[in-house]
Amino acid sequence: MEAKLNKKIEKKTGILSTLINVLVPILLALIIAIIPILIQNENPFKVYFYMIFGNFTSFDNIATLFHTMAPLILTGMAIGISFKAGLFNMGVESGVIVSGFVTAVLGYYLKSWPKGVLIPFLFLVGAICGIIVLIIPAILKAYLNVNEMVVTLLLNYAYIDILKYLTTYVDGIRDKQAGYIKTFTIGQNASLTGFLGSSFTLFFFIAILIFFILLFLIKRTKLGYRIDALGKNTCYSEAVGLNVKKSIIGIMLLSGAIAGIAGAGWLMSDKKSYALDFSGSPGLGWDGMVISLLGAHSPIGILISSLFYGILKAGVNYVSFNTIVPGQIILIIQGLLILFLSFKIFTNKSSIEYIRLKNFINKCELYFEKKKNKRQKIEVDKE
Amino acid sequence: MFAIKTVALTKKFGEFIANDNISINVEKGKILAIVGENGAGKTTLMNMLYGLLKPTSGEIYVNDEKVDFRSPADAIKHGIGMVHQHFKLVPSLTVYENIFLGNEDVFELDIKYRKDKVFKLKTGFIKKKEEKEIIKNLIEENNFNIDPSKKVKDLTVGAKQKVEILKMLQRNADILIFDEPTAVLIPQEIEEFFENVKKIKEKGKTIIIITHKLKEVMEISDNVYVIKQGKIIDYLKTSNTSEAEIANLMVGRSVLLKVDKKYRDLSNEKVIYRVQNLSTKDKDGKTVVDNVSFEIKSGEILGVAGVEGNGQTPLAHLLTGMMLPTSGDIYYKDQRITSFWPKELRKIGLGIIPEDRYLYGLCEEMSITNNLIASSLDDENICKRGIFQTKEIDRHCDNLIDKYDIRLSEKKGNISSLSGGNAQKIIIARELEKRPDVLICSQPTRGIDIGAIEFIHNSLLNYSKNGKAILLISSEISEIMSLSDRIIVMYKGKIIGEVDAKNTTLEELGLLMGGVGFGSQT
Structure with a gap:
């Protein structure tokens, strides 16, 4: 009886602490973001109203929301699997932009290929690009134990500038007729078009499909086991005979491949050509990091938080349309989110806060029990 | 007084x-x-x-x-002053700075107020010269022969200890x-x-x-x-x-746990595992395993006794592929397996029960099932082309939990929900179920309850009966004595003696563990 009650309390505490861990940073970020809104002399409730409910006012808006979500799910998962394995891979952003660039170039030159061949081919190329981008940090980390965070972070800037050079100065890549620096627009056969005239494309389904494949990989395969074991206890992984080097490389490259698919898909479904602001600011890779942190690196958590983040990101358009607050407000919210997500109230099950929460729930449980007993007693007395 | x-x-x-x-x-x-x-x-x-x-x-x-x-x-x-086993010194500071750390001799400014009252204001400037002089005298007084302005990181271990002693003396302990x-x-x-x-x-x-x-x-x-x-x-x-x-x-004459060890004649058995002149150094360059050689026959349990910290842990790490030897070789059935990875060792037929249960043996935050199958991931039945066969895994785990009497509160729980004894049984179950020919087993019963100890002792004995070799490293003498056929004693990284478990006494072992060598020297 007591064990059952304990288990119940344990479970409740677990759920509540996770909720608090996620919701408190979100609320804090939204509350502090009120300050710049007030400075603009705008009603913050109006802003948040449009940001959230603007997404659901029409079919088109909902379609846009899903369309915005697609790359976020992928980059969130790309970050999620590597963080889960204890690899702080910052290279998702470079995976996205490199694959986006290559897709743009190939999508223009191979536009004569039939659509059914070209699009899968471009996705494949995108994945390979992501893998290539991450192969250097993966090898450095696995064989020389070079800090993957530093390498991937710095390589991001290298890739950004290389792509900037290629797009700006190389003939045959830059579309000189355009008013700004960008590549040629991809052909019709390389383009993912929206259903029913909305911006909702096949890319969303591909993202969801990949999400479920990853879910299966994590839950049911040896690779998932490697990710889990590596993130939770490296010594154990090594001692029970998992090849840690192979695991590190495998996980990094998988993360790169997902990032690559995200970049390719985003180009084919939304941007259609590579410009310098292809990935947005901050880029899709960084969005993925917020999403993964919000979702505590668990697949379902990532799916939910990419919906939340998608709502913010797509909702910003309705904010700038209906109020005087510019869309850049999302940058402030994102920055605050990262800041507040970086600390956790309940770090683990042995932390004082967690135990306090447990005691509190225990007390509540006892209180309700007492009340129930009293009521029953009264009823019995009445009878 | x-x-x-x-x-x-x-x-x-x-x-x-x-x-x-x-x-x-x-x-x-x-x-x-x-x-x-x-x-x-x-x-x-x-x-x-x-x-x-x-x-x-x-x-x-x-x-x-x-x-x-x-x-x-x-x-x-x-x-009262204490010199700890692990010195508490700052490597990048000099000897005298370390001694005065937290207790610095600083310049003081006299601020006069109300005619004759003086307030001493401590500045942040340290009287380095004076400090050095004091320490120099202290060192000379004690004939310690160290340079007060040398940095601690450049000192030998012995000199570091002297600094610790000086620290105590300087504080008038x-x-x-x-x-x-x-x-x-x-x-x-x-x-x-x-x-x-x-x-x-x-x-x-x-x-x-x-x-x-x-x-x-x-x-x-x-x-x-x-x-x-x-x-x-x-x-x-x-x-x-x-x-x-x-x-x-x-x-002491602690009561031996009841196990039924039957000594068998092993003279006709083949040597299955052999270690030859194995040595290694730790991070500080100290030789921690020193020219260790031994062999184990099929069906034999070889006990490695010794007071903790005499090289058993590094030895176990060497044998299980977690550390590299500086010299020497390990052979398994005449195959040289020195410096093999844990993965390779497991593949050729070694079982490993590591000393640190929660670091190398188990992953606390993973489920019981996942821990039980950790060493069988290459098994077709369990993981076919990289995909887990859930039904088969469930059956396999239920079987093991039953067979090894692992008591769980919930089947889907994590390792952290288990008691130490049951957690250890998970490792035992996982390793023995692979039927390795040689089992390297470190401190298998440390800190667990008597019931689990007895179960594990009997499991190990039964396992060796099938002609499997076990290397049992333990600092529990009673455990070593009641399980082993032969016992080697480690002292300061060396094997100081070897005794026959049947005929030895606690006294003899105790002396060997204390570094007094007799018995048949190896």
């Missing part, structure tokens, strides 16, 4: 009683040795005397004055406590250390040494307390006792 007197000192950690009613008297100006096995409670006692731990009950008197230490600072004020002072020293340094200690004693200081090395006890101490399982067993005058007597008292 005693330098330190304790009356019925007791320390409990939860249910566990680390020190039970300990009353000791430390005579002034003498060297007192406190001996006992690992976990006997020596360090707990000293930590209470030094103010690091608060006693649960009991009293401490220093020079007949009742004290209540809240921190080491209080103890230092009463003239009258009572010095040494926790395993010779554990990290090389033989020459030990000699020097003894001379220094004797010199300090001549100055009228009281010294307490915690150790388990009997030779050193005999050489240096005036009196000995023997402590076992948190209780004082005996108080002896060193001149009236012998190493053998202390060894006997220290190890």
Whole structure:
């Protein structure tokens, strides 16, 4: 009886602490973001109203929301699997932009290929690009134990500038007729078009499909086991005979491949050509990091938080349309989110806060029990 | 008058009683040795005397004055100094800076106010010259032969210990406590250390040494307390006792757990696992495994005994592929397997039960099922083309949980929901189920309940009956004695002796563990 009650309390505490861990940073970020809104002399409730409910006012808006979500799910998962394995891979952003660039170039030159061949081919190329981008940090980390965070972070800037050079100065890549620096627009056969005239494309389904494949990989395969074991206890992984080097490389490259698919898909479904602001600011890779942190690196958590983040990101358009607050407000919210997500109230099950929460729930449980007993007693007395 | 007197000192950690009613008297100006096995409670006692731990009950008197230490600072004020086993020094600072750390001699500004009153304002500037001079004199006084302006990171281990001693002397400690002072020293340094200690004693200081090395006890101490399982067993005058007597008292005649070991004739069995002249160094370049050779036959259990910290852990790491040897070789069925990865070792047929259960053996935050299948991921039945066969895995795990009597509160739970004994059974189940020909087993029953110990002992015995070889590394002597066919004893990284388990006595083993070598030398 007591064990059952304990288990119940344990479970409740677990759920509540996770909720608090996620919701408190979100609320804090939204509350502090009120300050710049007030400075603009705008009603913050109006802003948040449009940001959230603007997404659901029409079919088109909902379609846009899903369309915005697609790359976020992928980059969130790309970050999620590597963080889960204890690899702080910052290279998702470079995976996205490199694959986006290559897709743009190939999508223009191979536009004569039939659509059914070209699009899968471009996705494949995108994945390979992501893998290539991450192969250097993966090898450095696995064989020389070079800090993957530093390498991937710095390589991001290298890739950004290389792509900037290629797009700006190389003939045959830059579309000189355009008013700004960008590549040629991809052909019709390389383009993912929206259903029913909305911006909702096949890319969303591909993202969801990949999400479920990853879910299966994590839950049911040896690779998932490697990710889990590596993130939770490296010594154990090594001692029970998992090849840690192979695991590190495998996980990094998988993360790169997902990032690559995200970049390719985003180009084919939304941007259609590579410009310098292809990935947005901050880029899709960084969005993925917020999403993964919000979702505590668990697949379902990532799916939910990419919906939340998608709502913010797509909702910003309705904010700038209906109020005087510019869309850049999302940058402030994102920055605050990262800041507040970086600390956790309940770090683990042995932390004082967690135990306090447990005691509190225990007390509540006892209180309700007492009340129930009293009521029953009264009823019995009445009878 | 005693330098330190304790009356019925007791320390409990939860249910566990680390020190039970300990009353000791430390005579002034003498060297007192406190001996006992690992976990006997020596360090707990000293930590209470030094103010690091608060006693649960009991009293401490220093020079007949009742004290209540809240921190080491209080103890230092009463003239008690402690040199820890692991030195507490800042490597990047010089010798004198380390000694004065936290206690710096700084320039003071006199601020006069209200005519004759003076306020001394401490500045942040340290009187380096004066400090250096003081330490130089102190070093000369004690003949320590170290350079006060050298950085600590450039010193040898012996010199670092001297710095620790100087630190205590500089703070005018009258009572010095040494926790395993010779554990990290090389033989020459030990000699020097003894001379220094004797010199300090001549100055009228009281010294307490915690150790388990009997030779050193005999050489240096005036009196000995023997402590076992948190209780004082005996108080002896060193001149009236012998190493053998202390060894006997220290190890004690603890009741052996009931296991039914049947000794078999192994002379016709083949040697299956062989280690030849294996040596390795630790991170600091100290040789921790020194020219170790042994062989195991099929069906044999070879026990590796020894006081903890005498090279058993690095040896186990070497044999299980977690550490690389500097020289020497390991052979399995005549195949050279030196420097193999754990993965490769498991593939050719070795089972590994690691010492650190929760670091190398299990992943606490993973489920019981996942831990049970960890070493069978290459098994077709369990993981076909990289995809887990859930049904088969469930069946396999239920089977193991049943067979090895693993008691769980919930099947889907994590390892962290299990008791130590059941967690260890998970490892045993996982490793034995692979049917390895050689099992390398470190401290298989440390810190677990009697029931689980008995179960594991019987599992190991039954397993060896099928002609499998087991290397059993343990610091539990009773465990080694009741399970092994042959016992080798490690001391300072070397094999100091080998005895036949059937005919040996606790006394003989105790002496070997204390570094007194006889029996058939290898």
